[in-house]
Amino acid sequence: MTVRHVSGVIYLEGDCGVEEAEALLQAVIDAPGAPIDWSGCGRLHTAVLQLILATNNSVHGPCGDPWLERWVARMVLPEIHARLDVISTPPNVK
Amino acid sequence: MNELQQQFISESKELVLQATDDLMTVERSGFDAERIDRVFRAFHTLKGSAGVVNLPAMGLLLHAAEDLLAAVNAKKRPITTGLVSEALECLDQVSAWVDAFEARGVLPSDAGERARDAALRLRALLSDNTSSRSTPNRHGPVWAAALMQEVAATDASDKALLAVAYEPLPGCFFDGDDPLALVASIPNLLALSIEPREPWPPRPDIDPFACNLRIHAITATTRDELAAIFRLVPDQVEIFDLAPVTTPTATAAPDTKTTALLDDIIACQIDMLNAGDAGDNSYGRYGSAARAAAHALRHFERDDLAFDVEAALESAIAQQNGNLVRDALRRVTAALAAPSEDRDRDPDSPAAPSRSLRIDEAHVDSLFNLSGELIVAKNSLAHLSKLVETVVGDGDLGRSIRRANENLDHLITGMHSAILQLRMVPVSQLFRSFPRVARDLSLRLDKRAELTIQGGTAECDKTLVERLFEPLLHLVRNAIDHGIEAPEERRAAGKPEQAHIALEAARTGDRLTIEVRDDGRGIDPAAIRAKALERGLMSADEIAALSDEKTTQLIFSAGLSTATAVTDISGRGVGMDVVRNTVEQLGGKIAIASRLGAGTTVRLDLPVNVAMSQIVVVEASGQFFGLPMDVVNETLRLTPDRVSRIKNNRGFVLRDRVVPICSLAEALNLPDKPADDRADHLVVVAEAAGKIIALQVDGIHDRLDAVLKPMKGLLANAPAYSGTTMTADGRVLLVLDLKELFS
Numbered sequence: 001m002t003v004r005h006v007s008g009v010i011y012l013e014g015d016c017g018v019e020e021a022e023a024l025l026q027a028v029i030d031a032p033g034a035p036i037d038w039s040g041c042g043r044l045h046t047a048v049l050q051l052i053l054a055t056n057n058s059v060h061g062p063c064g065d066p067w068l069e070r071w072v073a074r075m076v077l078p079e080i081h082a083r084l085d086v087i088s089t090p091p092n093v094k
Numbered sequence: 095m096n097e098l099q100q101q102f103i104s105e106s107k108e109l110v111l112q113a114t115d116d117l118m119t120v121e122r123s124g125f126d127a128e129r130i131d132r133v134f135r136a137f138h139t140l141k142g143s144a145g146v147v148n149l150p151a152m153g154l155l156l157h158a159a160e161d162l163l164a165a166v167n168a169k170k171r172p173i174t175t176g177l178v179s180e181a182l183e184c185l186d187q188v189s190a191w192v193d194a195f196e197a198r199g200v201l202p203s204d205a206g207e208r209a210r211d212a213a214l215r216l217r218a219l220l221s222d223n224t225s226s227r228s229t230p231n232r233h234g235p236v237w238a239a240a241l242m243q244e245v246a247a248t249d250a251s252d253k254a255l256l257a258v259a260y261e262p263l264p265g266c267f268f269d270g271d272d273p274l275a276l277v278a279s280i281p282n283l284l285a286l287s288i289e290p291r292e293p294w295p296p297r298p299d300i301d302p303f304a305c306n307l308r309i310h311a312i313t314a315t316t317r318d319e320l321a322a323i324f325r326l327v328p329d330q331v332e333i334f335d336l337a338p339v340t341t342p343t344a345t346a347a348p349d350t351k352t353t354a355l356l357d358d359i360i361a362c363q364i365d366m367l368n369a370g371d372a373g374d375n376s377y378g379r380y381g382s383a384a385r386a387a388a389h390a391l392r393h394f395e396r397d398d399l400a401f402d403v404e405a406a407l408e409s410a411i412a413q414q415n416g417n418l419v420r421d422a423l424r425r426v427t428a429a430l431a432a433p434s435e436d437r438d439r440d441p442d443s444p445a446a447p448s449r450s451l452r453i454d455e456a457h458v459d460s461l462f463n464l465s466g467e468l469i470v471a472k473n474s475l476a477h478l479s480k481l482v483e484t485v486v487g488d489g490d491l492g493r494s495i496r497r498a499n500e501n502l503d504h505l506i507t508g509m510h511s512a513i514l515q516l517r518m519v520p521v522s523q524l525f526r527s528f529p530r531v532a533r534d535l536s537l538r539l540d541k542r543a544e545l546t547i548q549g550g551t552a553e554c555d556k557t558l559v560e561r562l563f564e565p566l567l568h569l570v571r572n573a574i575d576h577g578i579e580a581p582e583e584r585r586a587a588g589k590p591e592q593a594h595i596a597l598e599a600a601r602t603g604d605r606l607t608i609e610v611r612d613d614g615r616g617i618d619p620a621a622i623r624a625k626a627l628e629r630g631l632m633s634a635d636e637i638a639a640l641s642d643e644k645t646t647q648l649i650f651s652a653g654l655s656t657a658t659a660v661t662d663i664s665g666r667g668v669g670m671d672v673v674r675n676t677v678e679q680l681g682g683k684i685a686i687a688s689r690l691g692a693g694t695t696v697r698l699d700l701p702v703n704v705a706m707s708q709i710v711v712v713e714a715s716g717q718f719f720g721l722p723m724d725v726v727n728e729t730l731r732l733t734p735d736r737v738s739r740i741k742n743n744r745g746f747v748l749r750d751r752v753v754p755i756c757s758l759a760e761a762l763n764l765p766d767k768p769a770d771d772r773a774d775h776l777v778v779v780a781e782a783a784g785k786i787i788a789l790q791v792d793g794i795h796d797r798l799d800a801v802l803k804p805m806k807g808l809l810a811n812a813p814a815y816s817g818t819t820m821t822a823d824g825r826v827l828l829v830l831d832l833k834e835l836f837s
Binding site for chain 1: 294
């Protein structure tokens, strides 16, 4: 099972083939605001990535696939990553 | 023809015009998503309606064109002159077919064949590889320019790069394609963007197995390598050559991606301020947030907003209230989110559509004809009241009739002008096809010319719009063919390579002036003189006596063309005199001014309403004729001593000028009274065909406002008459065309 919905988080694990798109879609419909954690995923089929883009759920990374992390994570989810970065970095104390 | 077909015809014409306009604008000012989309929709609607009225040939052609435009719309294909030309040609064909359909209810018999040929041509344009024809734009397609900004930051930017546009088919997942995997196998990837081809539907409606992505990439690999990667989907991929980046592409407009980045930066600052409500080290946080935001704003050239943020920081420090910074940042976010409508607004689009009613032109025409008849019928009442007063001798009844007549006159005049107003159309209808003409022609002649239009909102009678097209077409063609120099010649003369032709209309009172202005080489008076002499238009002495200005006007004489090479565009030497004739028939004047090396201006001065003309009734040999008032200079009673005989001709001196006297009866071959040299001569001094002539008549009667009806049937070919109208007492009056009569 490569798409798992556990306590409010949708986990993508291992290679996610085209058939997983339907499972992911069902998961985001069931839990509209649930973050997607793709840190454990391997290869991601275009159909799956397309759903992440289309549903615009927040994504927890870094992505398990380095190529996606390098090219896609930065580009398609800039807002979430940027905010996560800021929140996780303690503000500069004077 | 049923209602559906009629609607198809009128709609198609509008769509063709609108799409033509949009295509030209897009070609001139580059990719404009909104316009491209509008063109696309126009083609789409045309295709659809062609199907509704069952014109499969037209549908076939439009379908091919639509596919091509869809590729443009999807930014898979750059807008090129060739592409615009093809699309325009397609519209021309559609327009011709619509005309044929309107006239005969069917398309021409060769329509199917033509449609197939044209569709093949369009499809060839769609399938062949653009890059082999080397994209004219150094930066490749628009999206590539945006991606190149990312590349510029890397050190790979000095290599020759390729831009890849990959738009997987919606059904590609079922073919086993994984577009992302293909893209991931591109070596030396430098930049990547993935965006939806269509906006995402709401979640429950998402089809997880329909690919809705458009992938753009820039890579430093080779074409062969890319071809190998995408060998199974060549139809979905386009590859463009990009020149190496030598300077940062500062020219690329900040697109949505960069503003998204700016949004993010500002959002982070707000998040950061929200994160720490404790208030301990708040000043440092507010300070750094404001400064970070201001720097980012400056970077994206929003100095105005940066200034706001800094001002807020200053007041925050002064008032010890950090919330001011947060508020300022929120305002900035709002300002960035607001679409910059003012900047993007299309200057051509009207602010609010005026309410209009679509009426068949024929109805307006028949209404107009009826109101013309009404004026003529009303004229008879004046005659009647005179009869009652003089013949019957009943002054009271006569006066009553006259009063009733005046009342009626007032109303009918009002109605007539209201109907004239119905016929008023903006001059832009006349002008709108000319940018296209200028474009096509300058392309054909390897010249560069842009035609601009001013004053298109000025209104005039539709007759003017209908009849001025040919003359203006000729003037514009002349300007491009003869007036505008080749680019190298212009460069040598210190002019911009792109020539400018202005088509300008202005309305003052009841006159409309139209100017056709070019900044070309101007007209050489010496060349006109030489040509006039060669053609025997004038004697050498006459020519020598002419000023340069007068000489230039000779260009309107029949049989004078100064072009050395006769092209199929202009230069047959029949043009300019035809232009003048048409303008004069419409009751207008034409003048030309030219400066050698600087350009030529042709100015048409026309009455806004051509429908109504003023007529003076004259009598010759017992018959009545109308003379248009605009040719009549004055009427004179000449005592016998003023008339001198020169051989068989008579003449008299009018303001130091000998004016020949001509008997109207003689000119019309009517039985003339024997010339009585002792009686006074009654003459109408008129100007016709550039000459002044005194027409001897037996009597000069009323003046009328009349609507001229063209000569019809057997009389249609009678050359001396311009039309007929009715007199007050119901008789038909023939109105003379003096120019024809004395030419």
